[in-house]
Amino acid sequence: MSDDHDESTLGQIETEVALLMRFGEATRRATGTAEHRVLDRAAYVILRHLADAGPQNVSALAARLNLDGSTVTRQVSALQRDGLITRTPDPSDGRGTVISPTPAGLQRMAAVQAARTRLYGDMLADWTPEDRNTLAALLSRLNQALINRNRPR
Template identity: 70%
Template sequence: MNADESVIGRIETEVALLMRFGEATRRAIPVEAHRSLDRAAYVILRHLDEAGPQNVSALAARLNLDGSTVTRQVGAMERDGLIAREADPSDGRGTVVSATEAGLRRMSVVRGARAEVYEEMLADWSDHDRAELATLLARLNEALSARSRARRRS
């Protein structure tokens, strides 16, 4: 095995562990805020909060999910009062979804609870190391997203 393969192997292992520990941490923390939204609803609400109202196709594309998956999630979230559907102002035949005030409040509570966990876990990290981690995770997520988009197009 050459040095590059060794580094890629380490990355693969660390990402696998990150996903496993992240989910285990979320489930193990006995704070209701962490459990008040499932992962999909949280991600959808975060995106709607940042990007504004979206049609389901745009949401699916941004989140690298199948449209039918997002449609089911949006339906459940609408029943829970977390999002609302309304006519698309640019095309009256379509609809857009937007976060409701209740959805934004729940998302904010979850976001704050998660931030507390990460603040505690990274308390002894320097500001530089925290910033570097954020930058590298954003790059990794963008690479994963680009790969997923490319695979869907082919």
């Protein structure tokens, strides 16, 4: 079954990713909205990316996160309303707006991240460190492959 076409492995990967998305969403729903509307999906990734890659404008975020610009605009507006990011005019381009995380935003993001990390820690409690590392590495490669496929230019 591992001759030239390992169909079954690909099929299994497909299945598992689909499952993961279903359960991941359910988990997010259960974890996130518990307290006081902590952070919705896109808001979290946006803050995450800002914390990671520094302040940047809407288009850059949209491209990186594979989202429509309008979606990012709205998410960013909500984040601004909640004081989690600030908009400043891009000094080098009058059309642009630079989005920066506020300390509150970073803190909120870190809190969510910590909660999720804890959750994963619980779930993967009986995994060996090697397996965890392997999973992290392979997921990273999978995402890279996805990125490469979606934006070949």
